[in-house]
Amino acid sequence: MAIDVWFPLAIYYEDIENSADHKNSMLDKIYSLKSKVVTKRTNDQSSWTGDVHDIDQLHSDADFSWLTTEVKKHATNYLKTLGLDLGKIDIYAQRSWPIIAEKGQSVSRHTHPNANLSVVYYVSVGSGADPGATRFFNVNKYNELSGSLSSSMTEAYCDFNTLNFEQVDYAPKEGRIVIFPSKQPHDVTANKCDDPRVSISYDLVITAKKQTGNGTPEFLMPSPDRWVKL
Numbered sequence: 001m002a003i004d005v006w007f008p009l010a011i012y013y014e015d016i017e018n019s020a021d022h023k024n025s026m027l028d029k030i031y032s033l034k035s036k037v038v039t040k041r042t043n044d045q046s047s048w049t050g051d052v053h054d055i056d057q058l059h060s061d062a063d064f065s066w067l068t069t070e071v072k073k074h075a076t077n078y079l080k081t082l083g084l085d086l087g088k089i090d091i092y093a094q095r096s097w098p099i100i101a102e103k104g105q106s107v108s109r110h111t112h113p114n115a116n117l118s119v120v121y122y123v124s125v126g127s128g129a130d131p132g133a134t135r136f137f138n139v140n141k142y143n144e145l146s147g148s149l150s151s152s153m154t155e156a157y158c159d160f161n162t163l164n165f166e167q168v169d170y171a172p173k174e175g176r177i178v179i180f181p182s183k184q185p186h187d188v189t190a191n192k193c194d195d196p197r198v199s200i201s202y203d204l205v206i207t208a209k210k211q212t213g214n215g216t217p218e219f220l221m222p223s224p225d226r227w228v229k230l
Contacts, residue, residue: 003163005162005163006142007140007142008162009136009138009180009181009184010078010081010082010180010181011136011168011170011178011179011180012074012077012078012081012178012179012180013170013176013177013178013179014074014077014176014177015173015175015176016070016175016176016177017175019174019175020174020175022066022067023123023124023174023175025063026063026064026067026123026200027123027124027198029061029063029064030050030098030100030123030198030200033050033055033098034048034050034053034055034098034100037053037054037055040053041053044105045104045105045106046105046106046107046108047099047100047101047102047105047106047107047188047191047197048099048100048101048102048105049097049098049099049107050097050098050099051095051097051201055097055098056095056096056097057095057096058096058097058098058200059071059093059095059096059202064096064200067121067200068093068096068202070121070177071093071119071121071177071202071204072091074119074177074179075091075117075119075179075204076091078117078179079091079206087209088208088209088220089206089207089208089209089220090206090207090208090209090210090223091117091204091205091206092204092205092206092207092224093202093203093204094114094115094203094204094205095114095115095201095202095203096200096201096202096203097200097201098123098198098199098200099188099197099198099199099200099201100196100197100198101132101188101190101191101196101197101198101199102191102196103191103192103193103194103195103196104190104191104192105190105191106132106187106188106189106190106191107187107188108187109137109185109186109187110185110186110187111182111183111184111185111186112182112183112203113182113183114182114203115182115203115204115205116181116182116204116205116206117179117180117181117182117203117204117205117206118179118180118181118182118184118201118202118203118204119177119178119179119201119202119203119204120134120177120178120199120200120201121176121177121178121199121200121201121202122172122173122174122175122176122177122197122198122199123174123198123199123200124174124195124196124197124198125172125173125174125193125197125198126191126193126194126195126196126197127193127195128193128194129192129193129194130189130191130192130193131171131172131191131192131193131197132172132188132189132190132191132192132197133169133170133171133172133188133189134169134170134172134178134186134187134188135167135168135169135170135186135187135188135189136167136168136169136170136180136184136185136186137166137167137184137185137186137187138165138166138167138168139185143163143164144164150164150166169189172197172199182203182204205221206220206221207220207221207222207223207224208220208221208222208223209223210223210225210226
């Protein structure tokens with residue numbers, strides 16, 4: 001018997017060795033930025049996210065240059081692993097923002113439709129309890145033979161594995177970077193630690209290079225160098 005498994009979801013992660021050297025300085029800057037926000041736009045059950053408070057350009061802030069360099073390196077590794085020709089594309093950091101999850105706070109299910117790649121880096125993670133996790137959902141369900149098999153009423157599966165999983169959780173770890181397709185639905189489960197879970201997210205966009213050698217590919221977003229604001 002043989003069963004081939006196709007169309008996997010590729011989630012990249014790596015623990016950055018010298019992350020501890022930058023932890024405190026980044027935390028200080030994140031809380032400094034938060035302290036300047038006048039109007040809170042998130043409720044008490046939701047994590048505080050910088051993007052909805054107009055703090056979404058950390059990649060342009062010198063205090064986060066180390067992390068932006070790491071994002072570039074690991075995003076490049078991810079794209080190479082997927083088999084992409086980096087001689088034909090460029091990667092741009094479009095947005096980047098801090099997230100602070102106090103005890104009991106979470107992030108609801110969403111995607112990042114404005115981007116191609118999404119990145120999360122864990123600056124600080126509490127201990128002694130479940131700090132929550134980034135949860136990815138299997139929306140395509142290629143092997144679901146009947147929509148009722150996985151329902152709570154039927155409970156037809158006795159063995160959960162990569163052929164039938166409904167979701168997968170990635171636990172946070174200080175100094176860990178995680179990269180995934182922006183279109184993948186995900187949420188972040190509640191932080192149950194007494195200490196906050198602090199992370200930084202990046203949205204990355206793939207475009208054609210300004211000069212490709214064979215003309216600009218028809219189906220890639222053109223380089224921003226060619227854009228004109230109207």
